[in-house]
Amino acid sequence: MTSGGTLRALVGNREFRGLWIGSTVSTAGDQLAAVALSLLVFERTQSAAWTALTWALTLFPPLVSGPLLGWVADRYPRRTVMVCCAWLQAVLVGLMAIPGVPLWIMIVLLVTVLMISSPFLAAQEASLPSVLPEKRYDDGVALFGTSVDVAQMAGLAAAGFIVTQSSPQLALALDAATFVLVAVLVQLSVRFRPAADPHGGTHRNPEAPRGAFALLVTEPRLRSLMGMRLLAGLAMVPEGLAVPLAASLDAVWAVGLILAIEPAANVLGVAVLFRFVRDPAKRERLIGPLAILSLAPLVMFALDPNLTWTIALLVIAGMAGAYHTPARSAWMRLLPDAYRGRAYGIGRAALRSSQGGGMAVAGVVAHAVGSVTATIAGAGGIGLLLATQATVSWRRARARNDPEAVAI
Numbered sequence: 001m002t003s004g005g006t007l008r009a010l011v012g013n014r015e016f017r018g019l020w021i022g023s024t025v026s027t028a029g030d031q032l033a034a035v036a037l038s039l040l041v042f043e044r045t046q047s048a049a050w051t052a053l054t055w056a057l058t059l060f061p062p063l064v065s066g067p068l069l070g071w072v073a074d075r076y077p078r079r080t081v082m083v084c085c086a087w088l089q090a091v092l093v094g095l096m097a098i099p100g101v102p103l104w105i106m107i108v109l110l111v112t113v114l115m116i117s118s119p120f121l122a123a124q125e126a127s128l129p130s131v132l133p134e135k136r137y138d139d140g141v142a143l144f145g146t147s148v149d150v151a152q153m154a155g156l157a158a159a160g161f162i163v164t165q166s167s168p169q170l171a172l173a174l175d176a177a178t179f180v181l182v183a184v185l186v187q188l189s190v191r192f193r194p195a196a197d198p199h200g201g202t203h204r205n206p207e208a209p210r211g212a213f214a215l216l217v218t219e220p221r222l223r224s225l226m227g228m229r230l231l232a233g234l235a236m237v238p239e240g241l242a243v244p245l246a247a248s249l250d251a252v253w254a255v256g257l258i259l260a261i262e263p264a265a266n267v268l269g270v271a272v273l274f275r276f277v278r279d280p281a282k283r284e285r286l287i288g289p290l291a292i293l294s295l296a297p298l299v300m301f302a303l304d305p306n307l308t309w310t311i312a313l314l315v316i317a318g319m320a321g322a323y324h325t326p327a328r329s330a331w332m333r334l335l336p337d338a339y340r341g342r343a344y345g346i347g348r349a350a351l352r353s354s355q356g357g358g359m360a361v362a363g364v365v366a367h368a369v370g371s372v373t374a375t376i377a378g379a380g381g382i383g384l385l386l387a388t389q390a391t392v393s394w395r396r397a398r399a400r401n402d403p404e405a406v407a408i
Contacts, residue, residue, distance in 0.1 A: 006139050015131040016140055018189025019124060022086075022182035024147045029178030031155025033093060034058055036168035036175075037110060043168075044103055054107065059356055061114035063349045066122075069115070070212070070345020073123035074197040074338055082127075082186045085120035089113050090179035097172035118345055126340035129332060130193060138280045141329040146270050149263045197338035212342035215335075220397035222343075225331045227390040228291045229324060229351055233358030234383035235294050236262065237376055238301075238314055240359025244372045249307045261311065265318025273322045283326040284398070288391025290323035295387050298380025301373040 011017050042051040073081050092109045095101065132140045163171050216222050238245060242258040273290075277283050297313040297320075305313060335343050358379070366375040 006136070007143070009136060010132075010140055010143055013132065013136070015190045016128075018185040019127065019131065020140075020144060020147065022185040023124065023144065024151045026086075026175075026178040026182050027148050027151040028155035028158070029175035031152055032159045032162060032171040033096075033110075033175040035156065035159035036163050036171035037096070037106065039163050040106070040168045041103065057107065057111065058114060059352065061111050062118055063353055065115040065118035066345035066349035066352075067213075067342075068345075069119045070122045070342040072119040073126050073341025073344070075195055075341075076198075077192060077195050078123040078127045078341075079186060079190045079192050081123040082120055082190070083183050085116050085123075086179045086183035086186065089116055089120075090176050090183065092116075093172055093176040093179060097169045097176060099169055118348070119341070121348065122341040122344040125332065125344045126196070126337070127190065127193075129337070129340075131190070137333065138283065138326060138329045139274065141332075142270050142274050142325045145325050145328070146267045149267050153260070153263060196340065212339045213346055215339055216343060216346060219334070220393065221334055221401065222331060224390050224393040224397050225287070225327050225334075226347060226350065228287060228387065228394065229327055229331070229347070230354040231291060231295065231383050231387055231390070232321075232324070232351060233354030234379045234386075235298070235317060235321060236355050237358055237362040237379040238262075238298065238317075240362050241366055241372050241376065244366060245310070245376070248372050249310065251307050254307060257311070258314065261314045262318045262321070265315045266321050266324075269319030269322030270325050272319065273325070280326070280329075284330050287323045287327050287330070288387070288394050290320045291327075291387045292384060292391060293317075293320035294323065295380050295383035298376050299384060300377070301380065302377035304373050 010020075038051050038054055041047075041054045045051070092113050096106050096109050128140060128144070129137055159171060162174070216226060239259060239262050242255050243252075246252050246255045246258055273283065273286070277286065294317050297317040300313055301310075331347070332340060332344070362375055362379060365378070366372050369375060
């Protein structure tokens with residue numbers, strides 16, 4: 001993803017190193033907790049439905065807490081927010097690890113932990129532009145994103161072994177320990193900075209937008225970037241239909257492979273993009289074309305490709321999805337510091353809603369039309385049109401603010 005010198009510079013930054021290590025370790029720990037709780041639910045209820053519902057429950061709290069609690073990361077010092085949230089999460093997950101805790105209490109604790117994660121992540125993301133020098137910011141965001149993807153895959157892989165070979169309580173205890181580590185690392189490594197918006201906008205310029213949502217929908221560059229990021233809801237349709245897709249190919253064994261392609265190809269795509277395109281301005285010009293390329297291969301599913309071509313198309317689409325990394329950094333860089341926490345909460349909720357909603361709608365459509373490949377092709381076609389429109393809007397918005405930014 002980054003050259004050796006760039007990686008050394010990032011890891012050599014004390015503040016970034018603390019945030020990066022903490023984020024990576026806690027992400028892996030969260031996967032342990034998710035698998036452990038699902039196993040506990042199944043052991044106590046013997047119900048696949050309740051187990052699936054518990055897993056799905058992990059997706060919903062951030063949709064509510066992101067927009068509602070993101071303001072905390074702007075109103076209070078961000079280091080303080082991260083440390084307090086991490087300690088609180090450590091205590092709550094530690095309570096979940098106590099043997100014999102009633103299942104309903106564990107689920108309430110889980111929802112609370114996930115709610116608390118929103119202000120923590122908002123404060124973490126909003127801190128990165130202050131922690132990193134401008135020339136390293138994009139590389140830092142790329143390293144953060146790919147490390148989280150790898151940690152998720154590694155955490156899920158380790159979770160099955162740890163939970164089955166020991167106990168779910170041990171996995172939960174390990175997750176609690178990761179939150180303790182995060183709290184200590186942030187406290188010791190991240191410099192204290194005053195709150196970005198301590199008065200909640202009461203002393204802000206009267207001409208400024210009245211809220212983060214108003215800013216996101218009125219600033220053309222932010223609006224077009226968000227539009228391109230929300231295309232993930234269409235790009236992830238193959239992942240949502242992985243089981244019926246593999247069955248239609250007479251290769252049910254390939255379900256895990258299809259699910260693993262998107263994160264693995266994305267990591268590879270980010271590595272290639274940042275290795276060969278070092279200039280952030282050039283990467284920003286590629287956001288639109290790569291967004292289009294991330295959806296174009298899905299249209300080819302109209303030809304009912306075999307397994308080999310299915311994998312090839314998904315790899316191309318997944319690698320092109322690397323555009324999310326420069327789009328994410330450009331979006332945060334364009335935001336005024338006083339809005340970053342709230343904007344991140346809104347953006348994260350919108351992105352997760354698009355992903356979950358896209359998969360859910362695709363499942364309904366696939367059932368209605370009776371064809372998985374036709375559904376994927378349709379999602380690709382719709383996405384292709386929306387991506388093209390967003391690309392034109394992004395180019396115009398950049399040209400309006402900086403005519404030299406879009407020069408070839």
